[in-house]
Amino acid sequence: xxxxxxxxxxxxxxxxxxxxxxxxxxxxxxxxxxxxxxxxxxxxxxxxxxxxxxxxxxxxxxxxxxxxxxxxxxxxxxxxxxxxxxxxxxxxxxxxxxxxxxxxxxxxxxxxxxxxxxxxxxxxxxxxxxxxxxxxxxxxxxxxxxxxxxxxxxxxxxxxxxxxxxxxxxxxxxxxxxxxxxxxxxxxxxxxxxxxxxxxxxxxxxxxxxxxxxxxxxxxxxxxxxxxxxxxxxxxxxxxxxxxxxxxxxxxxxxxxxxxxxxxxxxxxxxxxxxxxxxxxxxxxxxxxxxxxxxxxxxxxxxxx
Amino acid sequence: xxxxxxxxxxxxxxxxxxxxxxxxxxxxxxxxxxxxxxxxxxxxxxxxxxxxxxxxxxxxxxxxxxxxxxxxxxxxxxxxxxxxxxxxxxxxxxxxxxxxxxxxxxxxxxxxxxxxxxxxxxxxxxxxxxxxxxxxxxxxxxxxxxxxxxxxxxxxxxxxxxxxxxxxxxxxxxxxxxxxxxxxxxxxxxxxxxxxxxxxxxxxxxxxxxxxxxxxxxxxxxxxxxxxxxxxxxxxxxxxxxxxxxxxxxxxxxxxxxxxxxxxxxxxxxxxxxxxxxxxxxxxxxxxxxxxxxxxxxxxxxxxxxxxxxxxxxxxxxxxxxxxxxxxxxxxxxxxxxxxxxxxxxxxxxxxxx
Ligand SMILES: Nc1ncnc2c1ncn2[C@@H]1O[C@H](COP(=O)(O)OP(=O)(O)OP(=O)(O)O)[C@@H](O)[C@H]1O
Ligand SMILES: [Mg+2]
Numbered sequence: 001x002x003x004x005x006x007x008x009x010x011x012x013x014x015x016x017x018x019x020x021x022x023x024x025x026x027x028x029x030x031x032x033x034x035x036x037x038x039x040x041x042x043x044x045x046x047x048x049x050x051x052x053x054x055x056x057x058x059x060x061x062x063x064x065x066x067x068x069x070x071x072x073x074x075x076x077x078x079x080x081x082x083x084x085x086x087x088x089x090x091x092x093x094x095x096x097x098x099x100x101x102x103x104x105x106x107x108x109x110x111x112x113x114x115x116x117x118x119x120x121x122x123x124x125x126x127x128x129x130x131x132x133x134x135x136x137x138x139x140x141x142x143x144x145x146x147x148x149x150x151x152x153x154x155x156x157x158x159x160x161x162x163x164x165x166x167x168x169x170x171x172x173x174x175x176x177x178x179x180x181x182x183x184x185x186x187x188x189x190x191x192x193x194x195x196x197x198x199x200x201x202x203x204x205x206x207x208x209x210x211x212x213x214x215x216x217x218x219x220x221x222x223x224x225x226x227x228x229x230x231x232x233x234x235x236x237x238x239x240x241x242x243x244x245x246x247x248x249x250x251x252x253x254x255x256x257x258x259x260x261x262x263x264x265x266x267x268x269x270x271x272x273x274x275x276x277x278x279x280x281x282x283x284x285x286x287x288x289x290x291x292x293x294x295x296x297x298x299x300x301x302x303x304x305x
Numbered sequence: 306x307x308x309x310x311x312x313x314x315x316x317x318x319x320x321x322x323x324x325x326x327x328x329x330x331x332x333x334x335x336x337x338x339x340x341x342x343x344x345x346x347x348x349x350x351x352x353x354x355x356x357x358x359x360x361x362x363x364x365x366x367x368x369x370x371x372x373x374x375x376x377x378x379x380x381x382x383x384x385x386x387x388x389x390x391x392x393x394x395x396x397x398x399x400x401x402x403x404x405x406x407x408x409x410x411x412x413x414x415x416x417x418x419x420x421x422x423x424x425x426x427x428x429x430x431x432x433x434x435x436x437x438x439x440x441x442x443x444x445x446x447x448x449x450x451x452x453x454x455x456x457x458x459x460x461x462x463x464x465x466x467x468x469x470x471x472x473x474x475x476x477x478x479x480x481x482x483x484x485x486x487x488x489x490x491x492x493x494x495x496x497x498x499x500x501x502x503x504x505x506x507x508x509x510x511x512x513x514x515x516x517x518x519x520x521x522x523x524x525x526x527x528x529x530x531x532x533x534x535x536x537x538x539x540x541x542x543x544x545x546x547x548x549x550x551x552x553x554x555x556x557x558x559x560x561x562x563x564x565x566x567x568x569x570x571x572x573x574x575x576x577x578x579x580x581x582x583x584x585x586x587x588x589x590x591x592x593x594x595x596x597x598x599x600x601x602x603x604x605x606x607x608x609x610x611x612x613x614x615x616x617x618x619x620x621x622x623x624x625x626x627x628x629x630x631x632x633x634x635x636x637x638x639x640x641x642x643x644x645x646x647x648x649x650x651x652x653x654x655x656x657x658x659x
Contacts, residue, residue, distance in 0.1 A: 197358050198391035200378040202456065203408035212404070216395045296395035298438050 054271040067272035077273070080253040081280055087165070087240075087252065088233035089284075091172040092180075095233075096226050099180035100218065103188040104210055117185070120178035128175050132239040135171050136162065139243075167243030168250045172233050180229045187221030188214065192301040219295035227285045234281055253277045307369050307459050309333055310492070315364030315374070317350050324350040326516045327364070332494065334459075337486055339503040340496045341539070342513035348496040349388065351513075352462045355494065357381045368459065379408070384453030388464040390445050392437035398448045399424065399433040405456040423455040426485060443474045450482065454489060461486075463495045467502065479506055500540055504528060512536045530573055534582060534649040538658055543584040544623040545656065548648060550581055561648055564619040566597055569643035580651040587612065589645035590625035596640030599623075601631050615639060 057066040071077045106113040123131055138144050139161040146158040161167050195217075196209040204212060237254040244250030253273060261270035310332045317325040325347045332338050340348045353359040355366065357378035366374040373381055384405075393401050402423050406416045424430050427447035437445055446466055453461055463482070467475045483506055486493050497503050503510045504524045511521040512535075520532040531537035548561040548568065554576045561570045561581060570583055599615040602622070610628045615637070617623060623639070631637060 192389075192391065194387050194389060194391040195393060197378070198385065198387055198452075199393070199404065199408075200358065201356050201381075201383060201385040202405035202452070203379045203382060204404075205379055208408065213393060298394055298436065300394060301389075 050271040050274055053268045054275045056268055058266055058268050067269050068276075070269070071272055071276060076251070077256055080251055080256045080273075081276065083250065084234055084236070084252040084254075084277075085280070085284075087168055087172065087236065087250065088230055091169050091176060091233050092226060092230040095173060095176040095180040095229050096184070096222065098177060099184040099225070100188075100215075100222065101210075102181055103184035104214055106185065107188045107191075108193070113185075117182070120181055122178075123174050124178045124182075128171070128236075129238045129242070131175055132171050132242040135167065135174070135239075135243055139167055139170065162243060163245050165244070165249045168236065168240050168252075171239035171243050172236060175239075176229050176233055179232065180225050183225040183228070184218070184221065187218055187225070190221075190300060191217050195301075216296055217300045220292060220297050223288050223292040226288055230284060230288075231281055234277070234284075253280075307334055307492075309369060310460060311367040312355070313365045313367065315351075315354055315366060316362045317347075317354055317359060318362045323516050325354065328518050330511060330518065330521065332460075332492065334492050335490055337483070337493045337495065337506060337508045339507040339510045340494065340513060341500060341503040341510050342498065342519075343539070344498060345515075346513045347516040348498070348513060349464055350516075352385070352464050352494065352496055355460070356383050356385050356462055382456065382458055384456060384458035384461040386446075386449045386453050386461070386463040386466045388466075388468065390437075390449040390466075392445055392448055392452070394437050397434045397436055398429060398440065398444075398451075401437070401448055402452045402455050405452065409456060419455055423451040426454075426488070427451045427481070442470055443478060446470065446478060447481070450485065454485065454491065457489075459492065461491050461493045463493065465496050465498065467497075468499075475502075482506070504540075512539060514539075531584075531647070532573055534584065534652060534656070537584045537647065537649065538656070541586060542624070543586055544590075546583045546621060546623070547651065548581050548583045550576075550578065550648075554578065554581070554648075558643060559648070563597070563621075566619050568597075568641075568646060570646040570648045571644050572648050576648070576650050581648045582651040582656070583646055583648045585641045585646050587624045587626040589641050590623065590627065590639050591641070592625075592627060592629050592631075592637050593640045594638060596638040599637055599639050601633050601635040601637060603633055604631060 054067055055064045057063070059066075063069075102116075106116060126134075140146070141158040141160070141162075145161070146155070149155040150158065161170065191214060195213050196204075199209045199213050200206075235254055236252055237258070240246060240250045240252045240255060244252075246255055253276070257270050257273040257277065260266050260273055312328055312330045314327040314329055315325060316323060316327050328351060330338075340351060342348055350359065354361055354374075357373075357376060357380075361374050364374070365372060393404065396404065399420055403416055403420050406419060411419070421430075424433055427450055429444060429447055429451065432440060432444055437448065440448065449466065450463075453463075466482070467478050470478060479502060482493075482495075485491070495503075495506065507524055509521060510524055510527050512519045512527065514535050520527060520536050527536065528540050531540050537543055546563050548563045548570070551560045551562050551567065554572060556572050556575045559570055559572055561568050561583060563583070568583070598618040600618070602614040602616050604614075605612045607626075610626050611631075613625045613627060613631060615623050615625060617639075625639065
């Protein structure tokens with residue numbers, strides 16, 4: 001750069017009051033460039049790669065749709081979609097359904113709220129594998145839970161909670177609930193508390209305050225929390241293998257993808273499974289977000305600031 | 306309806322801090338009572354205690370022969386207009402107003418009739434179906450009032466409902482609130498920190514400071530005969546002079562001296578010996594032949610009268626509102642009628658004007 005152009009650019013800079021614009025161009029847009037690069041590099045590129053690869057089956061003169069035909073004709077592949085949904089949907093509904101009343105009851109800052117939040121964050125930070133290992137000890141036929149229930153005389157014979165549906169569902173509950181609770185807590189505390197007080201002075205009982213004021217205002221947060229909790233549960237892998245029946249009831253879709261990639265070494269077929277997985281999630285998320293259109297989605301404070 | 310609301314030494318503490326100490330107040334049906342005081346003096350605390358949103362630390366509240374301080378807010382049924390309106394953002398103006406009637410299980414036909422009449426009372430018929438976010442500040446405020454009064458509460462509590470509006474709208478809404486109060490024969494407790502508002506609207510004013518009720522009475526009473534220096538300073542601008550009593554002070558007429566000049570003054574309560582402070586309004590200053598000698602410092606012409614700043618020869622500066630024509634530099638004598646020159650014990654710490 002010559003000294004003249006430097007001088008010119010300083011001149012144009014100082015001529016403009018807003019430092020984020022140069023010669024009328026908004027430079028703030030440039031700030032999103034690193035973010036866009038990261039998203040393209042880490043997300044869009046692998047996605048497109050996988051998408052294309054799923055239509056390029058391995059083997060001699062295979063048709064472009066061969067992978068998808070195979071997926072939807074082999075029961076041990078297409079059944080994974082239903083099995084995963086059968087795990088992820090009820091668990092997500094339960095997680096979010098439990099998180100809402102808990103968040104409502106603990107919405108005002110208190111010692112109880114801090115204690116419970118801390119307790120709940122622990123399973124989130126431990127990660128799914130550690131939780132699964134803990135549950136293996138806890139839920140085993142001679143684990144604490146069964147022994148306590150047997151001692152108390154509540155059970156005649158031990159409950160079978162491992163290597164089946166219930167073990168995985170429980171682990172998803174334990175890892176998913178804290179997440180759903182923390183999200184719902186932040187949505188709930190964001191709602192102006194004087195709204196419920198106003199409802200109280202108008203004669204609304206705590207139950208009605210929840211139903212008429214909090215719940216409608218929580219719908220947007222509820223749908224987002226549902227989607228994120230669902231996507232997490234849908235991708236379940238470690239606990240389905242460790243606690244479930246990976247060849248039977250909890251043969252989830254991620255197991256199928258793993259098998260294709262690392263047992264059959266069929267990269268293209270693994271991509272196909274991943275595409276089906278993504279499409280299923282997209283459909284559920286789309287339905288939930290579509291339902292949200294019918295609810296109120298404005299500010300959650302009552303009037304002037 | 307009821308005859309009398311009685312607060313008996315109601316107290317509310319937050320930790321060690323008493324936000325409301327031992328307040329005694331009784332309110333008759335139909336009264337418009339203002340709670341007046343500086344920010345943080347416990348006005349909202351008092352209202353929240355009355356409505357049931359804050360439990361009392363001590364004391365009792367009686368509505369005639371019914372004790373109500375143990376009831377939750379939804380069972381007291383007082384209408385409340387919140388400092389920030391607290392309109393339900395997901396409901397239209399109409400649904401906001403209808404809410405209290407639904408909670409009371411009023412029949413659907415009655416609901417519609419009463420909502421419509423409340424809407425017309427606050428002149429919002431055209432805006433009935435808008436969400437709060439689509440209404441102007443003044444319109445939101447009127448929805449908040451309509452929502453509180455449509456349930457025909459025995460008592461309406463208003464927490465600084467006009468504090469966020471511009472000056473013109475504030476004056477207009479003052480009249481609107483008074484009109485509604487009178488039309489419906491409501492009993493209203495109105496919180497404000499604006500003494501003009503309190504003077505203009507109230508049957509009775511209660512002045513508070515740091516959680517303690519200082520004085521209550523008719524607006525004229527508080528304006529002309531403030532019981533202590535805090536109330537005096539809160540009820541409009543007053544000149545202050547340091548004085549000492551020339552005889553043992555007691556309630557009634559007394560002689561005081563300001564740096565050697567003798568003045569006739571009035572004490573509203575028995576006061577102890579010690580340094581005193583004299584307070585008087587600019588309107589009560591008269592130019593006379595005798596009195597304290599002073600020099601005119603500046604004159605602000607204001608039409609019917611002028612505000613004159615005076616340097617007293619004995620020391621100190623005062624403001625006077627007079628209709629006499631004077632000019633800066635003129636030498637005059639000023640006096641204040643004894644009944645308007647009020648003396649109080651001088652507080653230890655320097656006086657801060659509100
Ligand atoms: N929840 C609380 N915890 C602790 N202190 C509180 C709480 N609520 C109020 N206070 C204190 O009580 C005092 C009175 O508060 P209050 O809200 O009644 O004031 P106010 O007279 O309504 O003031 P403003 O005119 O600013 O609304 C204040 O000093 C405040 O700090
Ligand atoms: Mg207040």
